[in-house]
Amino acid sequence: xxxxxxxxxxxxxxxxxxxxxxxxxxxxxxxxxxxxxxxxxxxxxxxxxxxxxxxxxxxxxxxxxxxxxxxxxxxxxxxxxxxxxxxxxxxxxxxxxxxxxxxxxxxxxxxxxxxxxxxxxxxxxxxxxxxxxxxxxxxxxxxxxxxxxxxxxxxxxxxxxxxxxxxxxxxxxxxxxxxxxxxxxxxxxxxxxxxxxxxxxxxxxxxxxxxxxxxxxxxxxxxxxxxxxxxxxxxxxxxxxxxxxxxxxxxxxxxxxxxxxxxxxxxxxxxxxxxxxxxxxxxxxxxxxxxxxxxxxxxxxxxx
Amino acid sequence: xxxxxxxxxxxxxxxxxxxxxxxxxxxxxxxxxxxxxxxxxxxxxxxxxxxxxxxxxxxxxxxxxxxxxxxxxxxxxxxxxxxxxxxxxxxxxxxxxxxxxxxxxxxxxxxxxxxxxxxxxxxxxxxxxxxxxxxxxxxxxxxxxxxxxxxxxxxxxxxxxxxxxxxxxxxxxxxxxxxxxxxxxxxxxxxxxxxxxxxxxxxxxxxxxxxxxxxxxxxxxxxxxxxxxxxxxxxxxxxxxxxxxxxxxxxxxxxxxxxxxxxxxxxxxxxxxxxxxxxxxxxxxxxxxxxxxxxxxxxxxxxxxxxxxxxxxxxxxxxxxxxxxxxxxxxxxxxxxxxxxxxxxxxxxxxxxxxxxxxxxxxxxxxxxxxxxxxxxxxxxxxxxxxxxxxxxxxxxxxxxxxxxxxxxxxxxxxxxxxxxxxxxxxxxxxxxxxxx
Amino acid sequence: xxxxxxxxxxxxxxxxxxxxxxxxxxxxxxxxxxxxxxxxxxxxxxxxxxxxxxxxxxxxxxxxxxxxxxxxxxxxxxxxxxxxxxxxxxxxxxxxxxxxxxxxxxxxxxxxxxxxxxxxxxxxxxxxxxxxxxxxxxxxxxxxxxxxxxxxxxxxxxxxxxxxxxxxxxxxxxxxxxxxxxxxxxx
Ligand code: NA
Ligand code: NA
Numbered sequence: 001x002x003x004x005x006x007x008x009x010x011x012x013x014x015x016x017x018x019x020x021x022x023x024x025x026x027x028x029x030x031x032x033x034x035x036x037x038x039x040x041x042x043x044x045x046x047x048x049x050x051x052x053x054x055x056x057x058x059x060x061x062x063x064x065x066x067x068x069x070x071x072x073x074x075x076x077x078x079x080x081x082x083x084x085x086x087x088x089x090x091x092x093x094x095x096x097x098x099x100x101x102x103x104x105x106x107x108x109x110x111x112x113x114x115x116x117x118x119x120x121x122x123x124x125x126x127x128x129x130x131x132x133x134x135x136x137x138x139x140x141x142x143x144x145x146x147x148x149x150x151x152x153x154x155x156x157x158x159x160x161x162x163x164x165x166x167x168x169x170x171x172x173x174x175x176x177x178x179x180x181x182x183x184x185x186x187x188x189x190x191x192x193x194x195x196x197x198x199x200x201x202x203x204x205x206x207x208x209x210x211x212x213x214x215x216x217x218x219x220x221x222x223x224x225x226x227x228x229x230x231x232x233x234x235x236x237x238x239x240x241x242x243x244x245x246x247x248x249x250x251x252x253x254x255x256x257x258x259x260x261x262x263x264x265x266x267x268x269x270x271x272x273x274x275x276x277x278x279x280x281x282x283x284x285x286x287x288x289x290x291x292x293x294x295x296x297x298x299x300x301x302x303x304x
Numbered sequence: 305x306x307x308x309x310x311x312x313x314x315x316x317x318x319x320x321x322x323x324x325x326x327x328x329x330x331x332x333x334x335x336x337x338x339x340x341x342x343x344x345x346x347x348x349x350x351x352x353x354x355x356x357x358x359x360x361x362x363x364x365x366x367x368x369x370x371x372x373x374x375x376x377x378x379x380x381x382x383x384x385x386x387x388x389x390x391x392x393x394x395x396x397x398x399x400x401x402x403x404x405x406x407x408x409x410x411x412x413x414x415x416x417x418x419x420x421x422x423x424x425x426x427x428x429x430x431x432x433x434x435x436x437x438x439x440x441x442x443x444x445x446x447x448x449x450x451x452x453x454x455x456x457x458x459x460x461x462x463x464x465x466x467x468x469x470x471x472x473x474x475x476x477x478x479x480x481x482x483x484x485x486x487x488x489x490x491x492x493x494x495x496x497x498x499x500x501x502x503x504x505x506x507x508x509x510x511x512x513x514x515x516x517x518x519x520x521x522x523x524x525x526x527x528x529x530x531x532x533x534x535x536x537x538x539x540x541x542x543x544x545x546x547x548x549x550x551x552x553x554x555x556x557x558x559x560x561x562x563x564x565x566x567x568x569x570x571x572x573x574x575x576x577x578x579x580x581x582x583x584x585x586x587x588x589x590x591x592x593x594x595x596x597x598x599x600x601x602x603x604x605x606x607x608x609x610x611x612x613x614x615x616x617x618x619x620x621x622x623x624x625x626x627x628x629x630x631x632x633x634x635x636x637x638x639x640x641x642x643x644x645x646x647x648x649x650x651x652x653x654x655x656x657x658x659x660x661x662x663x664x665x666x667x668x669x670x671x672x673x674x675x676x677x678x679x680x681x682x683x684x685x686x687x688x689x690x691x692x693x694x695x696x697x698x699x700x701x702x703x704x705x706x707x708x709x710x711x712x713x714x715x716x717x718x719x720x721x722x723x724x725x726x727x728x729x730x731x732x733x734x735x736x737x738x739x740x741x
Numbered sequence: 742x743x744x745x746x747x748x749x750x751x752x753x754x755x756x757x758x759x760x761x762x763x764x765x766x767x768x769x770x771x772x773x774x775x776x777x778x779x780x781x782x783x784x785x786x787x788x789x790x791x792x793x794x795x796x797x798x799x800x801x802x803x804x805x806x807x808x809x810x811x812x813x814x815x816x817x818x819x820x821x822x823x824x825x826x827x828x829x830x831x832x833x834x835x836x837x838x839x840x841x842x843x844x845x846x847x848x849x850x851x852x853x854x855x856x857x858x859x860x861x862x863x864x865x866x867x868x869x870x871x872x873x874x875x876x877x878x879x880x881x882x883x884x885x886x887x888x889x890x891x892x893x894x895x896x897x898x899x900x901x902x903x904x905x906x907x908x909x910x911x912x913x914x915x916x917x918x919x920x921x922x923x924x925x926x927x928x
Contacts, residue, residue, distance in 0.1 A: 004345075006604070012470050012650070044470060044650070046603045052357055055890070059353070059877045061346035074882050074890075113880060145799065150884050155807050166799060167807045167885060169362045172546050174465055174475055180543030181799075196468060199476045288887045324841045325856050326834035329863055336866065349877055352870035356897060359818035362810055365788065368820060372785060545796050548810075552792035575770050575782060579827075582781035586824025587833040593821065683837075693835060700839045 003037045003226065005218065008053050009066040012044040013194060017248035018066060018124060018214055019043060025119075025216075025241040032233045037226075039064065057219045058114040064218045068124065070151040072215065075113045077289030078106050081298050084284060085157040085209050086277035091123050091246050093302050094211060100301035102294075116223040119216035119238035122245030125188025125253065127210040130197055132183065134268040135205035138162055138279050146184040147173050156283035157209060161276065170195075177201055188212060189256035190249075198265045205268040207276055214245060313338040313601050321683055327699075328591045331684075335597035338604075354600045358593030362548055368585035369551025370421040373558045374428030375581040377529075380562030380569040383429045385526040392514035392522045399501025400508055401437060402447045403494055405430045409451035410458065410490045419463075419676055421551070423452035423687045424588075427694040435695060439506065442701035449680050449691035450493055450709045456676040457486035463646065463672045470650040473664040480731040481665050485673060485720055492712045500708060528565040532558060584694060591689050615656065622660045626667070626721040629653060630674055634714075637678025637685075646675050662724075669727040670720050677713050680706060774910075777826035777903045784820035788813045808885040815883075815893055822900035830907040838922050849920040857913055864905035871898035 007026060011019050019041075026039035047053055051074070053065045058075070073080035081087060082103075088094040097103055098121040107117050129135050131144065142162040148154040150167040158165035166182050176182045177200040185197060186209070192198060216238060223231060257267060284295040317334035321327060332355065339351040358364070377383045390404040397403060405426060426448040434444035456463045459479035468475035500506075514522075523530070535557050539545050545553055562569045569577075615632055619625050633649070650671070657667045679687035682703050692702050720726055768774050770782065795809030828834055841852055871894050878890035913919070 013472060014655075040606075042603070048357060048600070052353065052360070055353060055878060055881060056346060056350050058881065059347045059349055059874070061350060063346075074884060075880070077882065145805070150807065150811065152885065152887070155885070159804060164799075164803070164805055165807070166805045167810065168546070169810065172362070172548065174468075176543075176546055179546075181546050194472050196472070196475050199474060289882065321837055322840045323852055323856065324836045324838050325859065326836040328834050329860055332867075333859070333863055336863070347873075347877075349870050349873040352867065352874040352894065352897070355867070356818055356822075356871075356874075356894065359821050360814055362814060365792075365810075365813055365817055368785060368788065368817065369792075372789070544800075549792055549796050552789045553796065555789050556793055578782040578785055579770055579775075579778045582778060582785055582820060582824040583827050583831060583833060585785075586781065586821050587828045587835070589821040590825040590828070590834070689835075693833070699835070699837050 002035065003062075003230070005037065005039045005062055005064050005222075006042055006047065007039040007064045007066075008042045008045075008047045010045045010050055011066070014043070016190060016194075017245060017252045018122070021122065021241050021245045021248060022066065024244065025237055028237050028240070029233055032237070033230055037230050037233070054115065054217065057217060060114070060219050060221050062219065062222050064118065064216055067215055067217055068212055069215065070149065070153065072110060072115070072217070073151075073153070073289075075115055076106055076109045077287075078291050078294050079110070080151075080153045080287055080290065081284070081295055082213060083151075083210060084153055084295070085160075085280035086273070087298070088211050088302065091211070091250070094123075094213065095121065096304065097298060097301050100298075100304070102297050102301045110217075111220050114220050115217045116220045117215055117217055117238075118223075118234050119242045119245075120213070122214045122242040123249045124212040124214040124245070125190055125249055126208050127186050127188050127212060128192070129184060129186045129205045129207045129209070130192055130201045131185075131203055131205065132201055134203055134266070135184075135207060136268065136270060137272045137275055140205075141184070144184055145182045146186065147176060147182040148186065152287050153283060154210070156286040157280050160280050160282040160286070162279070173197065174200065189253045189260065193256045193259050198260055198263050202264060203266045203268060204260060206271050208271075208273055209276060209280065216241070309338075309341050310605055310607075312341070313598070314607075317598065318683075327683070327689075328587075328594045331591075331594035331598040335594065335601055338601040342604075351597065354597040355593050357600075358596040359589065364420070364589070364592070366421045366548050366551040367424055367589065368581065369555055371424045371428065371585045371588075372578065372581040373551070373554045374425050375577050375584070376555070376558045376562055376569075376574075377429060377532075378432065379573065379577045380558075381566050382529045382532070382558065382562060383433065385522075385529045385566075387430065387433050389522045389526045389530075391510065392519050395510040396508050396513050398508055399497050399506045401430060401434045401439065402443070402497045402501060402506070405434070405447050406451045406454070406490055406493045406497065409454045410486070419452045419456045419679065420686050420690060422455040423449050423679075423690040424584075424694070426452060427691040428584075431691060431695050440705075441695045441697045442705040443500075445688075445691040445695045445697040445702055446680075446705040446709060447493070447497065448695075449687040450706070450713075451490075452687050452691075453673075453676045453680070453713075454486050454490050454493075456672055457482040457489060457669070459483070461672070463676060464668065466646060467650060467668045467672060470646070471654055471664050471668060473668055474731075477665045477731040477734075478668050480734050481669050481727040482672070483730055484726055485669055485716070488719070488726065489673075489713070489716055492716055493709065496708055496712050528561045532561070587693050588686075588690050591693075592686060595684055595686075615653075620660055622662050623722055625656065625660050626662065626670060627718070629656075630670065630717055630721060633671070633674045633678070634681070637675060638681045638683065646671070663728060665731060666724040666727045670717065673713075673720060674717060677710075677717070681710070682706075774830075775827070777823045777830075777900065777907070780900075781820050781824040781827060784816040784823065787816040788820070791816070811883060811885045815886075818893055819896050819900070822897045823903065826900050826903035826907050829904050830910065832911075841920075842922060846920070850918055853913070853920040854918050857908075857911075857918075861905060861908055864901055864908060868898050868901035868905065871895070871901055 007022055009018060009022060022041055026041060030038050050065060050067045050071050053063055054067055054071055057063050057065055069079050069082035110117060135141050138161050143164060145164045145166055146158055147168045148158060148165045155165045155167060168176055173185050174197060177185060177197060192204060261267060313334040316337050317330050320330035320333060336351055339348050394400050394404060408430065409422060409426060431444045431448040435441045459482055461482060464478045464482055465475055468478050539550055539553060615628060618628060679685045682688060682699055688702060770779055791809045791812040795806050799805040841849055875891040875894035875898060878894055881890040883890055
């Protein structure tokens with residue numbers, strides 16, 4: 001029997017690292033399965049935004065979705081720690097969490113929710129702050145109204161840092177910055193460059209407050225219905241795709257930084273990240289639904 | 305995948321539509337048939353999820369708010385005063401109300417970002433007045449829905465922002481590029497209206513120009529009403545609230561003006577006004593929801609890709625390519641909603657555009673103009689639904705009246721495609737020709 | 742120009758008043774027959790209030806409220822589906838009669854009965870599917886409000902049942918399944 005799987009992402013630009021990785025993943029799966037498992041790529045939310053596609057998958061739809069841990073925390077609240085502020089110092093440290101029993105237990109719970117992780121650990125980007133002035137210490141953002149995505153961990157992070165986070169839909173950010181509804185926004189280099197937000201704010205401060213990891217998820221019931229050899233191909237190629245994405249993101253972030261500079265953006269490097277990390281820690285105690293002690297457990301896993 | 309699975313939902317939708325099944329439910333049943341045929345790939349419950357999805361959009365949230373504002377304005381004498389003001393100013397002209405509608409849409413276009421919200425506002429206010437004064441409901445529906453297209457071109461514009469994100473084009477340049485085409489569209493609509501109004505002998509509202517004292521009186525009487533656009537403009541320009549938020553602010557402001565400014569409405573009248581706005585919003589939104597579920601079938605089966613793929617092999621001449629793309633988009637636009645088409649088609653058409661060395665900003669203007677026009681081409685079109693539903697117009701009558709306006713818009717599309725300078729002159733003036741693509 | 746006819750009771754045919762003025766004819770808003778509209782009105786008020794609250798808190802409070810858009814979007818979904826049930830009663834779901842109007846009366850009647858039955862089935866399916874989707878979504882959390890996502894879908898199932906009820910209350914058999922042209926409230 002041959003299987004067809006629709007592979008969905010929010011990203012539009014075919015040159016985005018994640019879209020390139022999706023293509024190479026799809027090609028390798030097709031080749032190794034001798035055409036038994038084919039993936040069709042749907043960019044730009046053609047099948048709907050991540051929230052909706054993940055919900056379809058939970059219901060059993062044959063879709064593979066590129067998503068992140070902020071989204072997955074809607075299914076398993078503890079997964080919010082993977083998207084938490086200053087969780088990892090670098091991608092290598094993150095690798096230790098992804099191979100730890102703590103994470104294994106979370107992904108089992110996700111599987112019971114109907115979502116099977118095919119790839120768990122591809123670096124998608126590091127989020128920085130875009131404002132009209134340099135931000136070097138937490139004092140610099142005190143009272144600053146700042147757009148964040150509607151996710152509890154991000155809201156709590158910036159509340160802890162003393163800013164005034166405002167959850168707004170992504171589509172309204174450009175206008176909100178231009179008219180001054182919000183003073184600042186935050187995103188990874190790729191999104192900052194792609195969305196042209198630098199037309200309305202000119203200073204990017206490397207706060208590195210969140211390391212974003214992408215994941216590929218598909219329906220547990222569909223995954224389990226596949227023959228063992230196809231399951232194995234998906235998981236093995238998923239691991240490769242994760243490493244590939246991390247490498248591609250690190251490389252492309254450099255190019256995006258150059259692009260931002262070329263467009264007149266000032267990039268502030270000397271940010272007191274330690275002070276930010278210390279202050280942001282309070283957020284972990286405030287996010288609703290987290291198992292008590294999960295943050296400490298995750299930190300312990302990183303240490304080993 | 306068989307041809308049956310690919311085309312049956314489309315054929316079913318058209319058949320049901322012809323057999324007098326309500327438009328909303330024709331699309332819903334067609335979408336349901338798609339989910340029934342694909343139960344192996346996704347659960348049937350996803351049909352419900354797709355139907356609900358249309359309401360999960362923050363930008364559409366502005367629609368019920370502006371509908372409500374329009375209902376309150378109508379019930380409280382605010383509209384009457386604004387129209388009286390318009391009447392003393394241009395009432396002596398032929399087809400005065402219809403011309404006022406276009407002028408107001410152009411002004412509103414600079415305030416609001418959503419053509420749907422503007423169509424709701426225009427048809428609720430000027431549209432219903434036109435019907436009362438004998439213009440004919442189909443004509444009123446056509447002019448209010450056509451005028452709303454101007455909003456999509458004159459900044460701010462949701463469509464241009466979405467395109468800017470998708471195409472990685474400068475939103476500032478796109479905004480500047482929309483101004484001249486938006487004004488051209490307004491001029492085209494007004495000329496057409498003038499021609500039709502003269503031929504049909506629509507009477508002017510008044511025999512002679514108003515006197516200065518009449519105008520002064522109307523301005524004083526309308527001060528409260530005139531302050532409403534000032535609130536929207538000031539609030540969004542100076543960053544007090546976002547475009548979506550302006551809907552709620554306007555509702556509250558309008559209610560306060562109605563209750564304490566003009567005092568023509570009492571608090572206990574409000575529940576029925578609210579109920580009216582609920583029904584009006586729901587009938588339109590349910591149609592948009594069903595269209596979204598139907599659109600999901602088109603996306604899942606990659607129907608638009610099939611059409612644009614056919615384009616790729618045809619020509620590399622930029623002008624020919626743009627004209628061909630316009631033809632395909634118009635064909636697609638009759639059947640699907642503009643915003644859905646925008647998201648699906650932009651990434652697919654961009655490689656063609658870049659290959660033919662067409663400016664992305666220029667293409668954005670052509671694309672948004674074309675896809676917003678899709679909102680007024682039967683049988684599927686949000687702007688058409690909104691105006692027709694508000695003014696109780698049948699699709700057949702609407703289709704007959706829209707013909708001359710559509711012809712003018714097609715002419716404008718050709719002009720915009722052939723002369724990039726119409727779009728690029730202003731952004732080049734403001735931002736220079738170099739730098740960002 | 743014809744007078745607008747929006748409220749078309751089964752016995753109908755003659756001109757009725759426009760909705761706002763025809764409220765007495767429609768019955769009191771707070772009645773069982775108009776429960777769908779009353780819920781829709783409550784949702785409309787909730788949308789206005791929550792978005793306005795978001796603006797107010799941004800200027801007056803140290804922390805802007807984060808849940809306001811989410812609450813407004815949920816209320817929006819309910820408004821559309823409950824309002825849609827009211828639209829079934831007020832015959833506001835537009836149809837196109839151009840072709841059917843040319844059919845002989847007997848064929849028209851068959852088409853009319855067929856459509857009525859088809860919609861009754863559709864509303865049953867909608868009610869069942871929304872209930873099912875509610876079950877699927879029950880263990881998903883809404884992002885900022887931190888409540889189960891079934892609160893989005895379960896009321897839509899109830900609204901679909903109300904669509905069915907209003908559809909049944911149209912009782913077209915009372916005048917012998919007489920075909921109706923598109924009402925003026927239709928496209
Ligand atoms: Na506009
Ligand atoms: Na159309």
